[in-house]
Amino acid sequence: MSEAEAKKPAARGGRNLELPEHLKAYKGVWVFIEHDRGVVHPVSWELLGEGRKLADTLGVSLAGVVMGGADEALDAIAKEAYTFGAESCYIVRDPVLKGYRNEPFTKGMTDLVNKYQPEIVLLGATTMGRDLAGSVATTLSTGLTADCTELRIDPATRALAATRPTFGGSLLCTIMTLAYRPQMATVRPRVMQMPDADPSRSGVIVEDRLAMIETDIVTKLLDFIADENNNKVNLAYADIIVSGGKGMKSPDNFKLVWELARVLGAEVGATRPVVQSGWVDAERQVGQTGKTVRPKLYIAAGISGAIQHRVGMEGADVIVAINTDANAPIFDFAHHGIVGNAMQVLPVLTETFREHIAMRSRKAA
Amino acid sequence: MSEKFDVIVVGAGPSGNAAAYTAAKAGLSVLQIERGEYPGSKNVQGAILYANALEQIIPDFREDAPLERHIIEQRMWVLDEQSFVGTHFRSDDYNKPPYNRYTIIRAQFDKWFSSKVKEAGALVICETTVDSLLMDGDQVVGVRCDRQGGEVFADVVILADGVNSTLARKAGFHGEIEAKNVALAVKEILFMPQETIEARFNVKDEEGVVIEMFGKITDGLMGTGFLYTNRDSITLGVGCMLSDFKENPNRTAPYAMLEKMKAHPSIAPLIAGGEMKEYCAHLIPEGGFYAVPKVVGNGWMIVGDSGGFVNATHREGSNLAMTTGRLAAETAIAAKTAGKGFNAKALANYKAALDESFVMKDLHKYRDMPNVFHDNSQFFTTYPELVNRAAQTMLTVDGIDKKTKEKEIFSSFRKSRTLAGLAGDAFKLWRAFR
Amino acid sequence: MHIVVCIKQVPDSAQIRVHPVTNTIMRQGVPAIVNPYDLFALEEALRLKDQFGGKVTMLCMGPPQAEDALKKCISFGADDAVLVTDRAFAGADTLATSYALAAAVRQISREQKVDIVFTGKQTIDGDTAQVGPGIAKRLGLQLLTYVSRIAEVDIENDRITVERRAEGGVQVLRTAMPCLITMLEGTNEMRFAPLENMIHAARYPVRKWSKEAAGIEDITKIGLKGSPTVVSKVFGPTPRAEKALMQSVEDASPRDVTLNVIQKIFTQHPTLERDILAKATV
Ligand SMILES: Cc1cc2nc3c(=O)[nH]c(=O)nc-3n(C[C@H](O)[C@H](O)[C@H](O)COP(=O)(O)OP(=O)(O)OC[C@H]3O[C@@H](n4cnc5c(N)ncnc54)[C@H](O)[C@@H]3O)c2cc1C
Ligand SMILES: Cc1cc2nc3c(=O)[nH]c(=O)nc-3n(C[C@H](O)[C@H](O)[C@H](O)COP(=O)(O)OP(=O)(O)OC[C@H]3O[C@@H](n4cnc5c(N)ncnc54)[C@H](O)[C@@H]3O)c2cc1C
Ligand SMILES: Nc1ncnc2c1ncn2[C@@H]1O[C@H](COP(=O)(O)O)[C@@H](O)[C@H]1O
Secondary structure, eight states, X not given: OOOOOOOOOOOOTTOOOSOOGGGTTOOOEEEEOOEETTEEOHHHXXXXXXXXXXXXXXXXXXXXXXXXXXTSOHHHHHHHHHHTTOSEEEEEEOGGGSSOOHHHHHHHHHHHHHHHOOSEEEEESSHHHHHHHHHHHHHHTOOEEEEESEEEEETTTTEEEEEEEETTTTXXXXXXXXXXXXXXXXXXXXXXXOOOOOTTOOOEEEEEOOOOOGGGOOOEEEEEEEOXXXXXXXXXXXXXXXXXXXXXXXXXXXXXXXXXXXXXXXXXXXXXXXXXXXXXXXXXXXXXXXXXXXXXXXEEESOOOOHHHHHHHTTOSEEEEEESOTTOGGGGTOSEEXXXXXXXXHHHHHHHHHHHHHHHHHHHO | OOOEEEEEEEOOSHHHHHHHHHHHHTTOOEEEEOOSSSXXXXXXXXXXXXXXXXXXXXXXXXXXXXXXXXXXXXXXXXXXXXXXXXXXXXXXXXXXXSOSEEEEOHHHHHHHHHHHHHHTTOEEEOSOOXXXXXXXXXXXXXXXXXXXXXXXXXXXXXXXXXXXXXXXXXXXXXXXXXXXXXXXXXXXXXXXXHHHHHHHHTOOTTXXXXXXXXXXXXXXXXXXXXXXXXXXXXXXXXXEEHHHHHHOTTOOOHHHHHHHHHHSTTTHHHHTTOEEEEEXXXXXXXXXXXXXXXXXXXXXXXXXXXXXXXXXXXXXXXHHHHHHHHHHHHHHHHXXXXXXXXXXTTTTHHHHHHHHSHHHHHHHXXXXXXXHHHHOGGGTTHHHHHHXXXXXHHHOOSSOOHHHHHHHHHHHHHHHSOHHHXXXXXXXXXXXXX | OEEEXXXXXXXXXXXXXXOTTTOOEEOTTOOXXXXXXXXXXXXXXXXXXXXXOOEEEEEEESOGGGHHHHXXXXXXXXXXXXXXXXXXXXXXXXXXXXXXXHHHXXXXXXXXXXXXXXXXXXXXXXXXXXXXXHHHHHHTOEEEEEEEEEEEEETTTTEEEEEEEETTEEEEEEXXXXXXXXXXXTSSOOOOOOHHHHHHHXXXXXXXXXXXXXXXXXXXXXXXXXXXXXXXXXXXXXXXXXXOEEEETTTSOHHHHHHXXXXXXXXXXXXXXXXXXXXXXX
């Protein structure tokens, strides 16, 4: 990412870019902590890590927002939030907040914002975060930047400079909300680094009520059908991923990808054309319209490295690419490139890994 | 579906657009059917537009057509492996409007032309392929498309479906295209900042340069290379006869040939740093005069590439396409006015108009070119090498007197061909170009 | 049932090129298409119309050329199309866009009461997924995002039950109409238009509304003026400083190449080796 500072944009078309006096009172960074049926989405912790940096730069405090049903363990969630850097948590507890619904959550969030006036509000770019963020921003008539990949504070304006991919990832743009508060942004899971938990940290809880009763709410949550193999494919959080592209040529050859993944205890990923050809499930697609992954090791076999794929995986610590074409774009951002036929290289790689692991585990034993 | 139009035009390339525009402008009801996602989506990018043919259809086209640069300089290069011998013709006359030739990007140009067609009142539908012609006895009465309820009727069907014209073949109007009558061209668009282009080619503003090449570039096959400057990109390509590709002992792939051309020491610096935007391969009918099939019949006319209307020698195609499209539409308009039906006789004037126009006259003039070149591969291999060597010999100052050098050059020509052979070649060329 | 489907005309991102020097989008020659995500919304609307009868009205805010996108939707079977087009809309972000579209939906509903507004999940150029929720909030409609299936429509009681994609599962939600649904991709497949529709669409006079015709009262809420977000910088992704360490199986045996790569990785990232040893199944 370019280091150049974002210039202060010029006011165009008679638009006011100065922060009005009454909004200057907005202070502090908030992170919406998303949880469902007792489980906090890891993106919330990732955002606390990022929010911590923003708050420190601004010299303000970092708070988590936890909303949920009367019988949910919201305090425990708040406690965990402290370990990731929150200094306080706003908790809204109400029976109508059990299970996510747009209407009560929007009201809960907007009420909190109006009352406590944070300058920055961050949410995960999940189905819940995006649903809520869009509604809250519209209700508050403020700016919202979706799917950010980088958050910084612009030194000149002290405003949030949110960078996000645009035009299918071919470009990045930095967006600021200058004359409105709060500044809102959503961030995809796995884009930000997971912070280390520090169990010694603690914080304070601010409890608030929601002035709503069930009969006020039009939409009813009838049921929640959990995904069957919910835990099976967890690409976004896998440490090691072996991915195959169209260069594998056939579903039969694609088995070589599975074989290496098995040896490494890795997840299998794929490019969009592979998914479209039906060689693997859609859940395994990595990229702009698939998952963003951030594994320690990403092995790409027969993948050209198109920008739409790249944006989903370039955060990996180590990328190994196998491609017959020495000029394939994937070699521009892989760490290790093997120019060769994947059908020939993969089995050898699998075998070499197998031997190496066998040798090392024998030594360890 | 029982709708009936005056005219159905199949294809939205230059020929189809010219036909649809002309007919719709005259008030005929026109349905134009294009299989691509939008007009221009299937068309080869980057080309030369000859203004005259379009002027006769849309006189004020310069006002809003997407034109890249007007050509003020034409270069002709004969290439050897390491060098070229060339002529450059540049004239300030070419800088006086109205300009005569422009570089264009086909995808944009076709889209613009299509918007004019719509404005003129034709109905244009895309993503629809015409599968076959509907016949009533031996009269074409409409087309069948690849969509549900895909039959639609018309008095006249104008086939503007490009070089492969499967429709005409399916209907038995002409036979299979012979490989010796089509060239395979591969081309690329390389992106380059405007300033770089202007500096490298010594032009400014909207001035442009064309380089035509032949010689070693085509690996001894009959064909030529070309380079055009667009506003902020360069089009370059190379084309060879399909039959030669198939028979070439080196089996050079078309793309490899283009790569070789790009690496040529005289060309590489011109395109250095260019970022590839697009690559495509496309067929060009280059059989010339003798390969033009029957182009008019009962209820049908063939225009543009599907009729083989290309002047390969001068790399003209779109102007012939537009002119044949216009003439076909004018024939349909006249037939409608006359009210005497739309059989071959009623449409016969199309062929007559073609013969009267530059289209058939030029094709006739260059009728022998394809064969001359085809049967004499030395035009593309030996001669370029010799000419280049000659130039180098003469221009290298090394203490040897010029007369000795001349002798050397002459004998090297003699070595590769007898005097009679050389004279014969010259005569053949002269006759073909005449 | 009267359904409004919001679609956007977008440049086909697969064919977008970025100027390598100025880092600007080269829109020239890039074909404009109907935002692919919106077609899932349209198809779902058409299915409801097939089932319950009624009318599908298309709505788009965009430049005059966006008419082509609307005509395409007419060919698929939509009944009417409105293009909200005005220079004053230029530069709109999602907040300003949803304001203009909400006004237009209100205007459309004055002609005939609207039961459902559909939008796509998101656009491929903006990618924000914010316009749908924005419209819903402004019109006070019940919002159902990421809908993967419409389970039941109870016309008599104006009720609708849908399945909504959530993290780790599907929510089953019931709400009252009118509502706004953002449709998930891959939930259906767009029909292939018959020839008759293609010709009908080519002829169809798309209605074009200026900001006045769309019933927009507050012009400080549209276009650039009504947009709180400010794009301060656009730039290309920076290439990684060092290129990949390249090895070819032409220069060494595949075995040597892979050994070499494995050794390098594990030396540079010792924790990785530990992780693999912990998990691997040999
Ligand atoms: C709006 C939009 C969204 C998209 N979203 C995504 C997305 O989320 N994820 C995604 O992946 N794509 C996405 N794409 C598609 C993307 O643009 C590319 O088309 C895709 O990533 C290419 O997949 P691929 O590398 O498998 O195939 P290809 O581009 O066909 O590349 C195959 C590669 O394999 C190599 N190869 C061939 N044979 C061999 C061999 N024997 N051994 C080794 N290598 C070999 C070739 O050299 C080539 O580099 C999206 C596109 C669009 C327009
Ligand atoms: C590499 C190359 C360089 C060239 N350079 C030049 C140049 O510089 N200057 C010049 O004047 N000429 C040039 N030409 C020639 C010129 O491009 C053609 O002569 C011209 O495009 C012919 O126009 P057309 O309308 O007949 O055919 P096309 O442009 O091929 O259009 C045919 C259209 O019909 C559609 N179609 C085909 N079948 C069907 C069907 N069954 N149903 C529906 N639609 C169908 C196709 O999708 C296509 O859009 C060049 C050609 C090539 C290949
Ligand atoms: N200019 C527009 N005109 C009509 N609908 C739009 C427009 N912009 C966005 N939408 C709708 O809102 C959805 C979400 O868009 P976005 O918030 O840009 O990702 C799209 O799928 C469209 O259905």
